[in-house]
Amino acid sequence: MKIVIVGAGGRLGAALMREYQDKFDVSGFNHAQLDLSNLDDLREKLNATNFDVLINAAAFTNVDLCETQRDRAFLINAEAPGVLASICGEKNAKLIHFSTDYVFDGEKPEPYTEEDEANPISVYGESKLAGEKNVLAAVGEADGFPGTATPSHTDNPVPRHLIVRVSWVFGPDRPSFIHTIIKRARKERQVDAIADKFSTPTYTRDIAEMLPRFFTGVAVAETDGHGSRTTAGRGSGIPTGITDPGYSVSDYGGILHFANAGECTWQEYAQWALDCCHEAGLPLKAKTVGALKLEEMKDWVARRPVYSVLSTARYTHLTGTPPRAWREAVADYITRFYSKK
Numbered sequence: 001m002k003i004v005i006v007g008a009g010g011r012l013g014a015a016l017m018r019e020y021q022d023k024f025d026v027s028g029f030n031h032a033q034l035d036l037s038n039l040d041d042l043r044e045k046l047n048a049t050n051f052d053v054l055i056n057a058a059a060f061t062n063v064d065l066c067e068t069q070r071d072r073a074f075l076i077n078a079e080a081p082g083v084l085a086s087i088c089g090e091k092n093a094k095l096i097h098f099s100t101d102y103v104f105d106g107e108k109p110e111p112y113t114e115e116d117e118a119n120p121i122s123v124y125g126e127s128k129l130a131g132e133k134n135v136l137a138a139v140g141e142a143d144g145f146p147g148t149a150t151p152s153h154t155d156n157p158v159p160r161h162l163i164v165r166v167s168w169v170f171g172p173d174r175p176s177f178i179h180t181i182i183k184r185a186r187k188e189r190q191v192d193a194i195a196d197k198f199s200t201p202t203y204t205r206d207i208a209e210m211l212p213r214f215f216t217g218v219a220v221a222e223t224d225g226h227g228s229r230t231t232a233g234r235g236s237g238i239p240t241g242i243t244d245p246g247y248s249v250s251d252y253g254g255i256l257h258f259a260n261a262g263e264c265t266w267q268e269y270a271q272w273a274l275d276c277c278h279e280a281g282l283p284l285k286a287k288t289v290g291a292l293k294l295e296e297m298k299d300w301v302a303r304r305p306v307y308s309v310l311s312t313a314r315y316t317h318l319t320g321t322p323p324r325a326w327r328e329a330v331a332d333y334i335t336r337f338y339s340k341k
Helices: 011-020 039-047 063-068 070-091 123-137 177-187 204-214 266-279 313-319 326-337
Strands: 002-006 025-029 053-056 094-100 162-166 191-194 254-257 289-292
Touching: 002 011, 011 025, 011 204, 039 070, 053 070, 063 070, 063 123, 070 094, 070 123, 094 123, 123 162, 123 254, 162 204, 177 191, 177 266, 177 326, 191 266, 204 313, 204 326, 254 313, 266 289, 266 326
Parallel strands: 002 025, 002 053, 053 094, 094 162, 162 254, 191 289
Antiparallel strands: none
């Protein structure tokens, strides 16, 4: 199986390249090699490349800059994914495209499922939602709702494109919020973070570990974890028929949420990171994280959703394995990549 990763130099793409290099026939394009804003170059290079799975980990992610560069945001985050989906369709290859919790407005008081209506409140969110719709439209799902699995026992199964929404992505390959907090805590005695915005951190290593299930044919879980056959339907967050033994996880197409388990504020996230650093014996000047409010972020241009926690019930149902808790993931990250520094 040949895998191509677009955005191989980014935080997520680099993690995927590192984790897959000894497991698959994988190659990648970084931004200098493949610019998603150049659609002609995109078509030329990918049409000339053979692959079974294309993973798009590239995007225009500067939320505030998107507000003033709307056309560029939609070109990279919306038009380019549609082109990628079409190329994959022509090659009978599967596209795995990453999206964001920012497609939601943050008004819901509980975790968002794949069936919840998206209502972005920023240009970044709008452009990412448009990208999702363009990917789905390429396989006949233009209404924006998640698709269901394609039976693996049909004579000519068509690879179904997969959109994976993630939130607060962190990892060692590019600076993220957690890196910034630790860097500041090494130099300053007082660090602060927002205490009234909620979501869930997502570790790139965990994304890399879970993703192959969706292109290598792992069987779908058929029970609820207690030995009972599950039932699915509209409103349950699980597509009807997904427990049919003729399906496998790799057949699944449409929208899927993945994040580490639980939820937190930026302040709680930052405080746990510092606690882990202190536990590991890392020299930090700051011990506690002060509280800021969203309304104090006067320099921000774009609106952010206050609550954008992603429900991973569908992922757990499909794989039979829930994501590990965000605290465990953060502790693992700090142990692996900071304790040795």
